[in-house]
Amino acid sequence: MREKKDGSVVVSTTVLYASRNLGVVEDKLQHPTAGRRDCRYLWMSPQVRVVPLTPGGKLVLIREFKYPNNDYFLGVPAGKKREGETIFAAAKRELEEETSYTTESFVDLGAFHPMAKTLQQDAGSVLALDVRPLSPHQYYNHDAYEKASISVILMDPAEVVAAVDASQLTDGQALAVLFKAFVHLGLVMPRQIPTQLAFSG
Amino acid sequence: MREKKDGSVVVSTTVLYASRNLGVVEDKLQHPTAGRRDCRYLWMSPQVRVVPLTPGGKLVLIREFKYPNNDYFLGVPAGKKREGETIFAAAKRELEEETSYTTESFVDLGAFHPMAKTLQQDAGSVLALDVRPLSPHQYYNHDAYEKASISVILMDPAEVVAAVDASQLTDGQALAVLFKAFVHLGLVMPRQIPTQLAFSG
Numbered sequence: 566m567r568e569k570k571d572g573s574v575v576v577s578t579t580v581l582y583a584s585r586n587l588g589v590v591e592d593k594l595q596h597p598t599a600g601r602r603d604c605r606y607l608w609m610s611p612q613v614r615v616v617p618l619t620p621g622g623k624l625v626l627i628r629e630f631k632y633p634n635n636d637y638f639l640g641v642p643a644g645k646k647r648e649g650e651t652i653f654a655a656a657k658r659e660l661e662e663e664t665s666y667t668t669e670s671f672v673d674l675g676a677f678h679p680m681a682k683t684l685q686q687d688a689g690s691v692l693a694l695d696v697r698p699l700s701p702h703q704y705y706n707h708d709a710y711e712k713a714s715i716s717v718i719l720m721d722p723a724e725v726v727a728a729v730d731a732s733q734l735t736d737g738q739a740l741a742v743l744f745k746a747f748v749h750l751g752l753v754m755p756r757q758i759p760t761q762l763a764f765s766g
Numbered sequence: 767m768r769e770k771k772d773g774s775v776v777v778s779t780t781v782l783y784a785s786r787n788l789g790v791v792e793d794k795l796q797h798p799t800a801g802r803r804d805c806r807y808l809w810m811s812p813q814v815r816v817v818p819l820t821p822g823g824k825l826v827l828i829r830e831f832k833y834p835n836n837d838y839f840l841g842v843p844a845g846k847k848r849e850g851e852t853i854f855a856a857a858k859r860e861l862e863e864e865t866s867y868t869t870e871s872f873v874d875l876g877a878f879h880p881m882a883k884t885l886q887q888d889a890g891s892v893l894a895l896d897v898r899p900l901s902p903h904q905y906y907n908h909d910a911y912e913k914a915s916i917s918v919i920l921m922d923p924a925e926v927v928a929a930v931d932a933s934q935l936t937d938g939q940a941l942a943v944l945f946k947a948f949v950h951l952g953l954v955m956p957r958q959i960p961t962q963l964a965f966s967g
Contacts, residue, residue: 570838571831571915582783582790587806589783589790592833605788606834607808609884630772632793633807633886634879637771643883675933677941678835679881682844683810685834688938714772729949732876737889737942740878744945747954748930754955 572597586610586645607680611646611687613655614738616674616746617666617696623719624743625664625696630714631736639718639728640739646689656691661699664717670694674745679738690742692749722752773798787811787846808881812847812888814856815939817875817947818867818897824920825944826865826897831915832937840919840929841940847890857892862900865918871895875946880939891943893950923953 567575573594582589591605617625631638642663646655653671661667674690720728725743728734734743747753768776774795783790792806818826832839843864847856854872862868875891921929926944929935935944948954 569831569833569836571833573833581785584782584806587790587808589788594833604833605785607788608834629883630770631879631882632770632772632774632795632805633809633884634882635770638879638882640882676936677938678832678839678936679938681832681835681839681841681937681939682830683834726949726954729946729954735877735879736882737878737880737938738882740943740945741938741941744941744948745930747945748927752955753927753930753948754953 569594576601581605606685607683608685611689612643613646613652613659613689613691614641614643614677614742615656615660615691615693616641616742617660617664617668617693618746618750619666619697619719620695623721624725625660625666626718626720626725626739627663628716628718638736638739639734640736641742643738646687652689652691655689656693660693660696663715664696665699666693666696666717667699668693668696672749674742674749677741677745679741690745692746722747722750770795777802782806807886808884809886812890813844814847814853814860814890814892815842815844815878815943816857816861816892816894817842817943818861818865818869818894819947819951820867820898820920821896824922825926826861826867827919827921827926827940828864829917829919839937839940840935841937842943844939847888853890853892856890857894861894861897864916865897866900867894867897867918868900869894869897873950875943875950878942878946880942891946893947923948923951 573596576593579591588608642659644659672692677688677690774797777794780792789809843860845860873893878889878891
């Protein structure tokens with residue numbers, strides 16, 4: 566489709582960079598009132614992010630080395646959704662691979678766009694309920710690097726909130742899906758913000 | 767620095783694509799136990815995201831056409847942090863340009879990594895308190911396209927929570943900084959998740 570929802574018409578498309586999982590694209594556009602402009606954006610292959618919850622109400626998070634930022638980050642299990650795989654199958658696989666927990670009980674947390682202005686990606690978010698540790702003989706064979714770089718951390722919601730407040734949980738993807746999960750679980754109270762706070766800072 | 771915090775040593779770096787605001791980089795790494803591996807990542811120029819709050823406790827959000835996903839998205843004012851600009855100066859400028867609201871009262875919401883595993887970016891998040899409409903003679907001259915593509919929407923926290931729950935607010939960047947702001951404002955209640963819910967789904 567050459568005409569977009571804002572009335573822009575695509576004049577030309579140039580693929581600036583492409584690999585199997587990532588592309589950089591530049592479109593030249595003609596807008597009915599704003600004239601010509603260029604729009605450069607990314608696409609990435611489909612992914613799923615999982616918020617796992619134990620029967621006792623703990624969140625199963627991971628601590629993982631994230632190379633581009635040269636540091637360890639608190640986050641949620643996540644990974645590629647393979648061709649033909651349902652969002653729940655991908656969520657179950659990534660949950661098992663990255664945490665050694667599993668479940669059969671999933672809730673789709675709905676549409677999710679990691680960086681809507683910059684990135685075109687099919688990115689799912691899933692709440693995994695009643696997650697329990699796999700028995701040792703069910704363990705997946707992780708590759709050596711993943712084994713060395715991921716640790717599993719159980720936190721209750723109060724600890725997650727404290728970690729967000731203290732900037733110990735700073736990955737935007739984890740923050741976004743945890744917000745969706747907390748809203749779904751009724752942990753975000755939509756009361757009025759005290760006027761005093763709104764005024765004073 | 768050639769040695770990273772996980773013990774990896776950078777063997778070589780290849781810039782696969784680079785423009786002024788965006789790059790794709792591939793590093794070849796040697797890990798002490800996991801052997802050789804490649805890591806491909808993005809960098810983007812610095813940005814700031816703003817959560818604006820009126821004296822009456824309303825959030826000033828925007829609805830904007832986001833080209834890569836060919837749709838209009840609810841989000842927060844955001845944009846580039848210019849060279850030499852403080853995070854608060856950038857927040858004030860983007861707030862004024864995108865909403866025609868302003869303030870002098872900002873709170874740094876702390877460290878934020880939009881996609882920690884994929885993207886290296888200096889990305890700030892700021893709470894703007896006591897925001898008020900600019901008087902008409904103070905309006906910035908937006909470019910024609912921005913004028914046509916952004917509308918301002920005031921929502922109270924309950925409406926934001928409802929929009930998240932209904933998947934009407936799906937931009938990961940907006941979700942992440944709104945979560946940080948809601949935690950800062952004490953709107954996320956860290957009570958125990960009911961065991962029944964954790965069990966049943």
